[in-house]
Amino acid sequence: MSTASDLLEIRPEGLYCPPGGFYIDPVKPVDKALITHGHADHARAGHGAVMATSQTLDIMAIRYGEDFTGSRQIANGAQVVNDVSVSFHPAGHVLGSAQIKITHKSTGTAVITGDYSRQPNPACAPFEPIPCDILVTEATFALPVFRHPDPLGEIARVLASIEAFPDRAHLIGAYALGKAQRVIMLLRMAGWDGPIFIHGALQRLCDYHISQGVPLGDLRPATIDRGKKSDFAGQIILGPPSAFAATWAQRFPDPVICFASGWMQVRARARQRGVELPLIISDHVDWPDLTQTITELNPAETWVTHGREDALLRWCELQGRKARPLRLLGYEEEQD
Template identity: 70%
Template sequence: MRADQILHPTPEGLYCPPGDFYIDPVRPVHRALITHGHGDHARAGHGVVLATAQTLDIMAIRYGQDFAGQRQVANGPLRIHDTTVSFHPAGHILGSAQIAIQPDKGPKIVVSGDYCRRPNPVCAPFEPVPCDIFVTEATFGLPVFCHPDPLQEMSRLTASMAEFPDRPHLIGAYALGKAQRVIALARQAGIDGPIAIHGALQNLCDYHIAQGIDLGPLVPATADTVTAQLVIAPPSAFASPWVQRFRDPVIGFASGWMQVRARARQRGVELPLIISDHVDWPQVTNTIRELSPSEVWITHGTEDGLMRWCELEGVAARPLRLVGYEDEPE
């Protein structure tokens, strides 16, 4: 069986005919396998959703208990029609997974979803899965993207807090994954006191704590007076009246895109923190070298740069040009 008969793009998303399922579909389908809980990958309305237990919990928190007709936890290898599928940690956010597809006849395909190779205190580390075809993201698929050590970025935050002790530091971070990672990194960097969080982060932070992730003392940033010097909020909050309660704040944003200075200026960011939950250029190219697949398929991101690299490395590659994927929507 040819690879494109095992997995190919459709308007709904990546479809596997021998298994009769879709991976991270952007429209409601009868059976969806979900890599992780971000809204551009995990959507409500499917007939059956198969995902890790944590991803299913996160989808229920975000969309309500009836987000799908049926839920199925991905425990161990599972038979789905003429395929065997398995889920493996992706290192992106809590519950994130790569999906391995082994048809009864044909090459083994691993769909990475979003993934990261740097240590992340709020989720399991990426697990390399040998495969014939590796489907990789290319969010930061250009050589210019070489992200620094996250703890190095957090040292810039602590230095700013020491330099401006009377100014609250408001850090924008996506509600799922990035916010909790920033909090955990702040603890590793020695910030032991209460951290204030926007109300939109409360339920997801509570879930991480219930899963055994120590985020330290958190206080709500919804009262009229917030005494904590460090405040974490979703980026959308910075365009709302909520931000006006803080006097002379230091505005920060934690994202891999903060390496692009124009983006930081456009957002009015005084303290850009280059902290990414995606692979940068060295990570994605080293991952391909490590797995040594016979072919690489490239999804959302800068496909041309990685295509050219694969060509120079003698690795067969092609773009999938999937639509509907972007930064985590707020």
């Protein structure tokens, strides 16, 4: 007799659905891939065919070029792939991010969450809880110590620092897809209505968010004309974390280095990056939201991937819940 666990199996390429003949977020090129969101560790170029939300397909084209796949299919409502019903539902992680629900009449339903967050995010659609037999969940912050604070409270710390040090530029490290736009929106919600200067690596994705109705406000290139360094005193500049390791950050007046990431709760990581003002702003579920999700959805099985698997497996055991680790490789924890 078939069970829900027959819906999915682990292969070297990644998570595979045998009755559907497709992979989900594969780490190697495959004939057919369903993609949860546009971060590079989940969305890779070179697949024969890709199904994803329209926004994720657009983002992949921006990042990889229009020929990133042989063919593309927009996920729009429930669709049948071979004998499997497939639907995409908001994950609350980044623009276009989705959980993928797959159902087979003889095996049941599985939901692959990809990366997800239950905190309000003004830059993307909110997480949608989906009942299922198998829940495949990330475990990026799956330790009880990880409890993300109110992100607006973290932004308030930036604004307080600007008030205290008006002669210094405030540089915020934020990943180009998702985190940068969320930080910008949080700044707007907190009352910062002035210009926000952005590194060139953020421009195309910020422009795309604006085209999708995300009101990022007045964005300007973070370029310095000769003799105009002082113009950035008291200003906010966003750039990818990689730019902060170069001389780019030192072009600005006595910069206060900030970094927006859930990992900023770990002080050693902030010190390693030379971060003066760590901002604990995460686009992943923390421990309370992760355990709440499992409790709320009450799946027959929980499959745990990429992160702190052992702690969550132990929690499931203590709760009398069936769980297993997937040990998938190729997903990076730093995309937060």
